[in-house]
Amino acid sequence: MQFCLDTAGTYYLRNSIVRGVHMNKQLTWKVGGAQGEGIDSTGEILATTLNRIGYYIFAYRHFMSLIKGGHTNYKIRISSEPVRYHGDDLQVLVAFDQLSINENLREMNADGVIIYDDKFQAELPEGSAVRLCPVPLTGIAKELGNVIIKNMVAAGASCRLLNLELQPFFEVVEEKFGSKGKDLIERNIKAIQQGYDYMKEHFADEMFQLPTAPQVDRPHLLMTGNEAVGLGALLAGCRFLAAYPITPATEILYWLLENMPNYGGKIVQAEDEIAACIMAIGANYAGVRAMTSTSGPGFSLMMEALGLAGISETPLVIVDVMRGGPSTGLPTKTEQSDINQATYGSHGEMPRIVLAPTTIEECFYYMIDAFNLAERYQCPVIVTSDLYLGMSKQSVDDLDMSRVVIDRGAVVTQEELDQRGQKTYPRYAVTESGISPRPFPGMPHGRFCALSNEHDDTGLEIEDTDGRVAQMDKRFRKLDTFNGGEHVSYKGPEQPDVVLVGFGSTTAQIAEAFAELSSTYSIGHLQIGCVYPFPTEAVRKILAHTKQIFVIENNKTGQLAQMLQQNVGMVDKVEAILKYNGNPFTVRDITTTVRG
Amino acid sequence: MQFCLDTAGTYYLRNSIVRGVHMNKQLTWKVGGAQGEGIDSTGEILATTLNRIGYYIFAYRHFMSLIKGGHTNYKIRISSEPVRYHGDDLQVLVAFDQLSINENLREMNADGVIIYDDKFQAELPEGSAVRLCPVPLTGIAKELGNVIIKNMVAAGASCRLLNLELQPFFEVVEEKFGSKGKDLIERNIKAIQQGYDYMKEHFADEMFQLPTAPQVDRPHLLMTGNEAVGLGALLAGCRFLAAYPITPATEILYWLLENMPNYGGKIVQAEDEIAACIMAIGANYAGVRAMTSTSGPGFSLMMEALGLAGISETPLVIVDVMRGGPSTGLPTKTEQSDINQATYGSHGEMPRIVLAPTTIEECFYYMIDAFNLAERYQCPVIVTSDLYLGMSKQSVDDLDMSRVVIDRGAVVTQEELDQRGQKTYPRYAVTESGISPRPFPGMPHGRFCALSNEHDDTGLEIEDTDGRVAQMDKRFRKLDTFNGGEHVSYKGPEQPDVVLVGFGSTTAQIAEAFAELSSTYSIGHLQIGCVYPFPTEAVRKILAHTKQIFVIENNKTGQLAQMLQQNVGMVDKVEAILKYNGNPFTVRDITTTVRG
């Protein structure tokens, strides 16, 4: 077990409400509008610049399953300390339309400010204390000759409201549009400047004061969970990806498309997820570390292939970036509802490992683990990320390169094969550890047949009882030495009365709730990063003397709670805090329930 | 809860060993040889005739995944009382080759007799008391001009050994080959007669005495679980089957191919299981009761479709005749290892029902339940049979026609639609029960769109939180009124010390073990016919005061035991008796473990 959380500084802070200059240790900002209006790029420019000048940011995208129209928004939490969650509240909203106000007002603090495009008449419910700043976003953009750069005007106006210098923004713009010509750069810079100036002129005393940015020699890493997965895979030695496009997993494909070919890696956009998964199995069999990435619908299509990897003892890494289910469900919303399928899916029984990274950093580290475990245990490893983790962008302090270790497990060498000098190699030899060394096709004297049928040691199908039991037992022995407890983290007193339990992406909000509740409760925070094999020992030890267990999950049926009950017992102490409306948890979702 | 077992007479009987005429309340007979040698037809002729003259039989086929060669056998247990299991022991073996002796000797009683083809020299291990009767099976057949009818010679020899009259056999032969011409009939009859005569002449004092056959006006039903599923589906009003061939589910397809078209039903051999399942969903949506039947590999391919039925609230019946897994696994061997996937498979979450018929009769009744439940709750119902239940043949007393009731659930009438007179019908209206009436396409004023996405009441996709939660909650409310306890049976004292728990096809062996153990233990037998929603209340009540629980399952990981622990707790009291070598349980497997 290890304590891998270091979110001490990320707990929830209530800002003092002062008109004029607001003093903040951190701040939340959001831009909202219709899809296709450049909402994302507004957010991106702010996020990038803030990260570059040393702030820690966490950015969350809300979007819809259509290409144009609908409502989309991009929220950034800005802090002088690491943050892993975009915050319950909202202080600054940039609204491109009334819908953006309607959708986001309930999140806003009483001292919040809304910058909005003055081409529409903003409406607030009666009694709202939120301050309105109409700015001619479209107007200025039009004057500059391109309506789409209203997003830059908005960025400029935001700068002024946050009392930020413009120069770093200009630099980011220059880099970003460098290839697209001077004209465009200049127009964007002008847009930013004019937005800034307009704000300064018309709303001079509206201003939030950010904390001083931490001094940094070089920017923090700014990455999404999906990018971290891609980077982790590449450094883990993955050199083959087969995938079929699907939200919210596609960025993994993008990142690897850009980077893996430089290292000799190959990428196939398969015709479907069945093919994608099986191509990855074929490549792994041939000796190349290979994976597939997908989301729920695609993952469901891989169930038969999962069993193939299991019985043929072919290493396989599947990344499932979970989204709202069931079926096509809510393609653009987050959920943690696939761990049942990851754990129990596919007919019949075979060993597997299900990892659930709990932070964006862990998306990186767990991919390295995943490839090592897949080859060490010659079985499928499923990594369940989710939309929230996968698509949110975070400032990451650094990644620990020393944890990049490649362990290819039991691979037989050509020397050993030559020494044997046999035609065939007993690839499925019944060993004590259950792990049998494997040759790669192409190696002389290593011939074997990988099989989806039950088989003998060289890969001839069998139907006899003894051979069957020997192979089943062998396969299941493999995980005897696996310790899921290494992927569990706990923070809190040794014998807490109350424990908050989560898995995967809920870490940050639970950590903030934990920090807030710690003053009144004897409380602990247990975050599970491996749901199968269930880390029963580690979890039981922590929960042994607990009076109440809150299991916090982004799903409807309490899948982790059920696993807990099944493996650890404590049926009566477990209360599930569930959310399945498509959004990630807020800190308040948790604290309110715990306070009862 | 109901007591649906009536296997009182089927408990295990040790036969007194007497040379010459053996007195038996029941008897076990088996024929073994290479695939393609007519093993099955030998068994079939015996089974049919014995059933016809009033005996209760249970016949079990052992076969391999190749077309010719290998070892196959056909075992029949013959009794004057109903039997649901082919028995631990073996009294008569007809061996077409030495392999058949080797493979089956360990099953034989000390007083057993082997009839074998004298074209080979039978070998027995030293000290074996089993009696050998060489008979020129091939010799006689050849003389009759066709080597293949050695199986009839074997049947004739068996008749003599069991002291049976020949006439009924001749009748069965005549019926069976009626269409194929007199010649063939006569040759077969001759073969039977000569086998009989040879036995009589050379082994006059080898004879088993069967109990008197019960008097019957008409033969018992002689059916397999797969046939019972087919019959059940047809009587339940199923009029569409889409399936892809797979062992051991294919007989369902065969039976329905033969019978369903007579009632206007349609059958498609789909291009794969994805298509099969989705065609069935399409047909159900269009208002026709429809199903698909498959086994593990096909079932895994249906996982995405399962979610489609769930979210679109389309009734769907899937029959999964389980076989040895994982992957292609052991296609010709039995296992109960798919209930995890049936319960948890498919990404995301939606209501479903998983029924596990425990007898061949229940294969029939549960199909009627399945279609009613699927339409009542507008959700997928999975019926998990297995190879053992599906392909074994049993004498069935009768089927209760009064249990054939068709309840189509909430279907809106044309009158109601006309009264509304709207263009669109709120198919997914959020009702209190969670069940919303459905129109069938073709009905005026009933327009709606079924959706795999989350949707509003008429079937427009939505991504808003409130609508989402309303629909999720609505769907999950549907099963609030479902009582899985109706599919649980218990036999034994009210507060047993020990309980034997099983699900599905293990009933008969557990019942026999229970009967045997009842004299020494305060013991009960709990058989579960619905694994999801887990019948927690019913099970908890029975197990409340139990000291020890043995969960008996044909799988490696104890899937039912895990469900029990998850839902009922009692982690420490549960011991799993597991078997995953491809064979069904023997009674001794259970009694030995319980006795410890």
Next chain:
Amino acid sequence: MAKVIDFKYDKPTWCPGCGDYTVLAAMQQACVGLGLEPEQVCCVSGIGCAGKIAQHFGGYGFHSLHGRSIPTATGIKLANQELVVIAAGGDGDGYGIGLGHSLHAMRRNIDITYIVMDNHIYGLTTGKLSPNSQKGFKTKTSPKGSAEDPIRPVEMAIVTGSSFVAQAFSGNVKQMVSIFEQGIKHKGFSLINVFSPCVTFNKVNTYDWFKEHIVNMDEDESFDPTNRMDALRRVHEVESVCTGVIYREERPAFHETMLGASETAGVHLDLDLAEEEMQSLIDQFRR
């Protein structure tokens, strides 16, 4: 008699200018033209921008899974042959993940009309390679250009037994309506591949590009769509960029010849069997 408005439901959410708008309009007009009532028509789609058409079409709808419109439609048609079943979806849906289903339905000659909105790209997943993207085509998932030959849907359909094969273009609604009407009237499987430009992500195969390249076979009097070899040859010559009815043949539909084929649609069957009927089924087993 139903009007176009009766075949409308809700406002589509496609990007302004998307080719799918006119496909929907043409479907609606064709239904009206054929004198159909909304309840007689069932539109079955897969997932993708194109797939949203089932929600917006005023008849019954089933917005099924990605790539699975064809088996869904097959089940519906065989359950109720009285329904006019129109399957519709994107090129990824029908020629990528769903390719196998499409082809098997063709050789079975299932009596449905399959309208593929072929924009040579994955629209909904924001601009990725489709199986019908041209070789060398650059997308987010083919940054250096596609290395795959595109599917040739029309040739494939002719070869595999689609008994009606046509192409239309979103920029020519009149022809599209006429082709839809013919396809719907045709008994058996009708594949109608529609060039339906994705104005957001496909900057190569635009309206203008299609206008410039399309050969209209309907206007070629020398062309005989009942001549299989000729159809194959011509389509290959123009690299598939043509519109019009390209191939047609008369062949019984699957629901007419399959085992259990009957006049009565399954949905109208009386499911309650007489006691004796049940008994005789059960008595089969007294063998």
Next chain:
Amino acid sequence: MAKVIDFKYDKPTWCPGCGDYTVLAAMQQACVGLGLEPEQVCCVSGIGCAGKIAQHFGGYGFHSLHGRSIPTATGIKLANQELVVIAAGGDGDGYGIGLGHSLHAMRRNIDITYIVMDNHIYGLTTGKLSPNSQKGFKTKTSPKGSAEDPIRPVEMAIVTGSSFVAQAFSGNVKQMVSIFEQGIKHKGFSLINVFSPCVTFNKVNTYDWFKEHIVNMDEDESFDPTNRMDALRRVHEVESVCTGVIYREERPAFHETMLGASETAGVHLDLDLAEEEMQSLIDQFRR
């Protein structure tokens, strides 16, 4: 130099007389003829009688899932282009459940040789309709005769971009060996459809039937397998019952043109990156 015995492993379990025996033998002879060593060849199969070939072939083998030999083989080839990858299986496997994969691999021109043992039936599941069973064909699952048109694998393959298309017959081993050798040597996707009679379940398409009907295109000097239209026409004329090399074209294979194409096979790559290399990858994110 390897001999035929080196390409053998274990005794096959097919029924006596099954066409698959000579397919295996021809594969072994072709490998020897091409001077290959067993470890250089990987045979990938699906499930079915035909699929058992991977177990019995003396090179590396992968007996994968029903219908999934092609994606398995694709993964293997792209991971190690140095291997000779032969996919093999039944007609149900390749043209039924696996049809989509087969066609997509063809248009990608994956450099594998795909040998389909086409017995027009499902053998292993004891005699059921296959997608290539003839119309009207009676099986256990089509008791009144099939109502479906069969797949036309050769035409489909030509149209879809298989760069080498041939047919062989289990009853003509010499021709089969020659075709296998050509197919394996061919760079790109080679479909070789072999009429491999199922002596147990198919009593129509027997050795004799094939002998009587097969037209041997290799013997027709007027036939030019590089002429696409001509190939299509001729195959259709003889209702697909012909043997020989039917179509071939030169086109780069996928592993040569795909993103990341390189001379070094994936399996030989050094996975340990230098510290600076890693750091520069990470530094990408300091944006």
